[in-house]
Amino acid sequence: MSTNLTAADRALPRLHGYWRSSAAWRVRIALNLKGVEWSATPVHLVRGGGEQRQPAFLRLNPQGLVPALEIDGLVLTQSLAIIEYLEETRPAPALLPPDPAGRARVRSLAQLVASDIHPLNNLRVLQQLEGRFGLDAAQRRDWYCHWVEEGLRALEKRIAAAPETGRFCHGDAPGLADCCLVPQLYNARRYGCSLEGLPELLRIEAACAVLPAFTAAAADAQADAVAGA
């Protein structure tokens, strides 16, 4: 870590996110698990055409997507890259196992969610399906649940078959894969997708749900959450 930080650099890490964004939620869990104090700057993804597309946010992240994390004088983007940075700069408690095979397993479980489920279902994609092709709410829900159900069934198979699975996705401490799993299950329920046949994933979700790092990170616990939305 640099030793010539400015006063601003020494400020609390600031997470620009949105309460229901799966990607921002992953980072909230990771910060909490690491015991990092942080402050939230909500970015409303719908109001006014989306604050993430306005100049103030685009200066932070030209891609116009949350989350962005201001930390150590840097602006970091992409949830998994942010969590890897936290792991390298704040190693304890570890969110990845120590062995390369275990690390590859956890990263691949995380990426199954972060690359193969979530990108197909986030807000900008649903807006395109509606605006560009006129798909109605039922069709958008079908789309959403297709990817969620296919992806989570594959994840369940991998979790159920592996001796490395423990109380959590990998062993008996929560880690990177759990950071990805929990928000995805919340959003699956939100869209009414089937969670049949996923006993291992639901068991792990329940194990996470009793941990303060997860409860404090939950969508509904955020200052910008809208009750009944």
Next chain:
Amino acid sequence: MSTNLTAADRALPRLHGYWRSSAAWRVRIALNLKGVEWSATPVHLVRGGGEQRQPAFLRLNPQGLVPALEIDGLVLTQSLAIIEYLEETRPAPALLPPDPAGRARVRSLAQLVASDIHPLNNLRVLQQLEGRFGLDAAQRRDWYCHWVEEGLRALEKRIAAAPETGRFCHGDAPGLADCCLVPQLYNARRYGCSLEGLPELLRIEAACAVLPAFTAAAADAQADAVAGA
């Protein structure tokens, strides 16, 4: 590394992929940059409903997606997790910079492509748009190019603005972000997407194109490539 490897474990790493799969292509580049000898097992993504959905492949990867890499007695999936494993077990030459800030930057550039462009455009998604909603070829191309063009423009802004950019996406040696960029540009051209306003990305692509690790990994150089397809 384990010292009690079986004969099969000591065999060449075996990459199960498809010539035009961006994700398999990233891993080919990384293996070549690392100087790892490997053998290819083609998985035809279209023939017979897709060999990736057949039992032989599902035993390797229950998710039914390429690539899968058999290496060191393991079966690894998810391209970025595979490349991180190669980086940890075969550190030279490095595909990530040594400093956490640089590593976060390279990973976020890679994930911009691997999470925010490619998953929206791969074969299974285009098949859904056609089969589920009846979108025709022109509509599927619009969809494809929307995500490619939006994503690559954001990537260009980040690359053009950063002092860390060098001959390649990060400094003067090829790395993880370049592994992701090159296949994405190929597939953008394949679908006729606009590459206007991307001078930095095209400059970096040209720098990659003269390196044997990249030329040997190219789609058209693979044994399963189909001329004129």
